[in-house]
Amino acid sequence: MGVSINTVSRALRGKRDVSPATKARVLEAARRLGYRPNKLARGLRSTKTWNLGVVVSDIANPFFAAVVKGVENAARTYGYTIILKETDESYEREEEALRVMVAEQVDGLLLTPAQSQRNTVETLLGGDLPFVLLGRYFSDLDAPYVVTDDVRGGFLATEHLLGLGHRNIAHVAGPMHISSARDRWAGFISALRANHLPVRKDRAVMGAVRLEDGHRAAQELLGRRVQPTAIFCYSDLVAFGVMRAVSEAGLRIPEDMAIVGYDDMEFCAHAQVPLTTVRIPKRALGEKAVEMLVSMLRNGGQTGTRSARLPVELVIRESARGVMA
Amino acid sequence: MGVSINTVSRALRGKRDVSPATKARVLEAARRLGYRPNKLARGLRSTKTWNLGVVVSDIANPFFAAVVKGVENAARTYGYTIILKETDESYEREEEALRVMVAEQVDGLLLTPAQSQRNTVETLLGGDLPFVLLGRYFSDLDAPYVVTDDVRGGFLATEHLLGLGHRNIAHVAGPMHISSARDRWAGFISALRANHLPVRKDRAVMGAVRLEDGHRAAQELLGRRVQPTAIFCYSDLVAFGVMRAVSEAGLRIPEDMAIVGYDDMEFCAHAQVPLTTVRIPKRALGEKAVEMLVSMLRNGGQTGTRSARLPVELVIRESARGVMA
DNA sequence: CTGTTAGCGCCTTCAT
DNA sequence: ATGAAGGCGCTAACAG
Numbered sequence: 001m002g003v004s005i006n007t008v009s010r011a012l013r014g015k016r017d018v019s020p021a022t023k024a025r026v027l028e029a030a031r032r033l034g035y036r037p038n039k040l041a042r043g044l045r046s047t048k049t050w051n052l053g054v055v056v057s058d059i060a061n062p063f064f065a066a067v068v069k070g071v072e073n074a075a076r077t078y079g080y081t082i083i084l085k086e087t088d089e090s091y092e093r094e095e096e097a098l099r100v101m102v103a104e105q106v107d108g109l110l111l112t113p114a115q116s117q118r119n120t121v122e123t124l125l126g127g128d129l130p131f132v133l134l135g136r137y138f139s140d141l142d143a144p145y146v147v148t149d150d151v152r153g154g155f156l157a158t159e160h161l162l163g164l165g166h167r168n169i170a171h172v173a174g175p176m177h178i179s180s181a182r183d184r185w186a187g188f189i190s191a192l193r194a195n196h197l198p199v200r201k202d203r204a205v206m207g208a209v210r211l212e213d214g215h216r217a218a219q220e221l222l223g224r225r226v227q228p229t230a231i232f233c234y235s236d237l238v239a240f241g242v243m244r245a246v247s248e249a250g251l252r253i254p255e256d257m258a259i260v261g262y263d264d265m266e267f268c269a270h271a272q273v274p275l276t277t278v279r280i281p282k283r284a285l286g287e288k289a290v291e292m293l294v295s296m297l298r299n300g301g302q303t304g305t306r307s308a309r310l311p312v313e314l315v316i317r318e319s320a321r322g323v324m325a
Numbered sequence: 326m327g328v329s330i331n332t333v334s335r336a337l338r339g340k341r342d343v344s345p346a347t348k349a350r351v352l353e354a355a356r357r358l359g360y361r362p363n364k365l366a367r368g369l370r371s372t373k374t375w376n377l378g379v380v381v382s383d384i385a386n387p388f389f390a391a392v393v394k395g396v397e398n399a400a401r402t403y404g405y406t407i408i409l410k411e412t413d414e415s416y417e418r419e420e421e422a423l424r425v426m427v428a429e430q431v432d433g434l435l436l437t438p439a440q441s442q443r444n445t446v447e448t449l450l451g452g453d454l455p456f457v458l459l460g461r462y463f464s465d466l467d468a469p470y471v472v473t474d475d476v477r478g479g480f481l482a483t484e485h486l487l488g489l490g491h492r493n494i495a496h497v498a499g500p501m502h503i504s505s506a507r508d509r510w511a512g513f514i515s516a517l518r519a520n521h522l523p524v525r526k527d528r529a530v531m532g533a534v535r536l537e538d539g540h541r542a543a544q545e546l547l548g549r550r551v552q553p554t555a556i557f558c559y560s561d562l563v564a565f566g567v568m569r570a571v572s573e574a575g576l577r578i579p580e581d582m583a584i585v586g587y588d589d590m591e592f593c594a595h596a597q598v599p600l601t602t603v604r605i606p607k608r609a610l611g612e613k614a615v616e617m618l619v620s621m622l623r624n625g626g627q628t629g630t631r632s633a634r635l636p637v638e639l640v641i642r643e644s645a646r647g648v649m650a
Numbered sequence: 651c652t653g654t655t656a657g658c659g660c661c662t663t664c665a666t
Numbered sequence: 667a668t669g670a671a672g673g674c675g676c677t678a679a680c681a682g
Binding site: 003004005006007010016017018019022041043044045046047 | 676
Binding site: 036037038039040041043044049051054058059060061062065066068069072073076081082083084085086099100102103104105211240243244266267270271272283 | 361362363364365366368369374376379383384385386387390391393394397398401406407408409410411424425427428429430536565568569591592595596597608
């Protein structure tokens, strides 16, 4: 076809300095032959792979699944492809995942840190791989992140219960090393304080993640001397476990016990008792993180450490509404 | 350090023909320097990337999320990393996804075909990229696949309803171009036939995927001259929509209308009325597909076109149990 | 057991 | 507007 290999390269990449005529010929030939440029060779030479690493703890968790969907779609619109790894909240697997991402020469990284240790993120900060933390952050590390405004979420949930007349509110919290759990707890506390109510230690159970954790936590709360009349839960999953325990104890929801969850998963509206919850923009979280990462890549990896805290919204359903007895 | 670059390469890859002494020295030095081999260069040279392409329609769908989790975990144990793409059931995006996977030089591919067209899979069959279809198959194409035994699932669900005394059973089916929808429908039919019951067209609605589709389908069924006393649904998601419509119509579940879903998502046990459903091994589906793909890779891409059909199981809960009136 | 040579496919740089 | 040269980091193939 009488044209050098690198004119082809330029034509394919849409560079200028190629006459429209030859460009058209090259493109046509490429199409006809089903030519696909080799991303490995391209990446090796140009040090730009157009791949983003995505490391989450549990892809089967509906929350992360939605976040990853947002990530994948946003990445695609920017021309990036994603490489996915799971950590299962294990610090070792997180380290391993990051090693793989480095080996893969990804252009940037999205990470939901396990937060049981901080070495990984500190290492990242010391390195030159652009990254954005996804859904979790370290308040004392200067690492860019995108999260939801969970302090406000916890506040809204608690204030709603207070507004219904509850004075005896318990919180089934998440693992306190995770920022979202700490923030929701902080919002809970701050609402109580704003209403001059005491924060009692026997009104809280920590570390709930799975549905079963919620079930166990609620049983514990119901076994205590003074029972709460309302329970704010770390997540919807936990809330479902709590609701089961409450029902098993013969209590009615919301008459005997009001429940508020967190996340607003699709099923909340179809639960045994439709669940009042705090809605968080899951897709948007992923999209925003990609946006931020891409803008960092465009600025040559410079952070400026702008972070984002997306707004949340209280969704009121049967499990906590109306006037209490 | 006095050793050639390629002795280093061999040591790092654990090849023999390296003295234990030098090997130890190399490994130690690599560790100390935090050396990470470049997978692009490695892949370019060896034509083996240790990456698998995974193409699914909707990662936020709990079913696919669970499948992908199985895929990621199995891939990891075999030393592979996954590259993820979504198609949103769009044929164009499926084509694009496959093009990207080829460009990425993945060693193998896992694909949930949109099935609105078959070109992609036919192209794959003509090419030399090893692949396994994930959760869907073409009965008339010799492409390896891993699916669940949905004919049996549909049969079990329907037979259960028949056993409860129902003679007037409707089916809210999925899109008939998708193999799982066709199989569940086939199982439904075959159970009716086995009991010498007629298959009536006005007892079926096709094409339901989302919760809203189920809602609409149930409204339609309830508006017909002869109403069913039981509804078997394509998926749990659809079943939830159906249940909502049934409740809205003032009917009780299961007294006035028995419902059976499909998938057994985590949430089924906690629904308004706990849902009787067909449990499918989602994680195992992903794991099995990886296993099969890896074994193909080991045989130099040879298929032997062994496929797998994983067993399913009926889970009986409130929405369809007991003796009917 | 170890070193040398060559080149995977592409892009960058420098000529022309 | 196009071509030639060189090399990204690594490993296969061959020497020694």
